[in-house]
Amino acid sequence: MLNRVQHDKKMKNIKISILGCGWLGLPLAKKLIENGYEVKGSTTSESNLELLKNAGISPYQIKMEENEITGNMESFLENTDVLLVDVPPKLRGDFTENFVQKIKNLIPFVENSKVEKVLFVSSTSVYGDTFPIQELDEESALNPDTESGKQLVEVEKLLQSNENFQTTILRFGGLIGPERNPAKFLAGKENVANPNAPINFIHQEDCIGIICAMLRQVENDNWKWNDTFNAVTPNHPNRENYYTEKALEMNLKVPTFVKDSNSIGKKISSKKLQGMLHYSFKKQI
Numbered sequence: 001m002l003n004r005v006q007h008d009k010k011m012k013n014i015k016i017s018i019l020g021c022g023w024l025g026l027p028l029a030k031k032l033i034e035n036g037y038e039v040k041g042s043t044t045s046e047s048n049l050e051l052l053k054n055a056g057i058s059p060y061q062i063k064m065e066e067n068e069i070t071g072n073m074e075s076f077l078e079n080t081d082v083l084l085v086d087v088p089p090k091l092r093g094d095f096t097e098n099f100v101q102k103i104k105n106l107i108p109f110v111e112n113s114k115v116e117k118v119l120f121v122s123s124t125s126v127y128g129d130t131f132p133i134q135e136l137d138e139e140s141a142l143n144p145d146t147e148s149g150k151q152l153v154e155v156e157k158l159l160q161s162n163e164n165f166q167t168t169i170l171r172f173g174g175l176i177g178p179e180r181n182p183a184k185f186l187a188g189k190e191n192v193a194n195p196n197a198p199i200n201f202i203h204q205e206d207c208i209g210i211i212c213a214m215l216r217q218v219e220n221d222n223w224k225w226n227d228t229f230n231a232v233t234p235n236h237p238n239r240e241n242y243y244t245e246k247a248l249e250m251n252l253k254v255p256t257f258v259k260d261s262n263s264i265g266k267k268i269s270s271k272k273l274q275g276m277l278h279y280s281f282k283k284q285i
Helices: 003-013 025-034 046-054 073-077 100-109 147-160 204-215 240-248 271-277
Strands: 015-021 037-042 059-061 082-087 117-123 166-174 174-176 202-203 226-230
Touching: 015 025, 015 073, 025 037, 025 046, 025 204, 037 046, 046 059, 073 100, 082 100, 100 147, 117 147, 117 204, 147 166, 166 204, 174 204, 202 204, 204 226, 204 271, 226 271
Parallel strands: 015 037, 015 082, 037 059, 082 117, 117 166, 166 226, 174 202
Antiparallel strands: none
């Protein structure tokens, strides 16, 4: 059996390709390089290629569309041990893209490569809200109430049912961190619904920490890669208390909430991840 030093040294030969070097993917790539990994990263914008290159990332311009994928995907996946897919659905506002089709376009490229492991960044929106509010874990029924959640459920099934590679699903809660300050979400709003619904957030720093912990398991023969994990900071204040406190901390106008006892929502458990990865969350929300 490898001791820890030998194992860490061996892990540094693992090659990672990150499809989507955005808000999470870019700082993750930087951390992985700092830890000794070889990292390829994709961006949709030519202007960001230099940014990736300067960070030590092998840069690729790749665009995923409903009808095709443009860019050198074959080279991007070449000699890749783990493909991390961090391309969130663009389904807010007027966007109505077919995210499922985008992933269907990606799958043949992965099948024709030597990639054995995929890590797909999903969302706790796959669960949907409940009344009365319940604690939900990875065994809970999936009942999404948003278009994004519905398409993510289908994508998760597509990836994990493919026998050509193994896919681990990582369901993050609401993402907070640099340039994503939750205090601004509801500041000044009136008659906000569901005051008693629990908050399910996770900080960028913990997202990166969890992915790094997962990648350390890549060559662990006892680790079941084809699995699903929730990842949400394990403190869950209700919406009214949380947003009021955060607004006061930043001297923003406090939101007002509808006074009723019939809030819908969910409380996401990350106990499985904490137990199997021995992970302790670093950032409080």
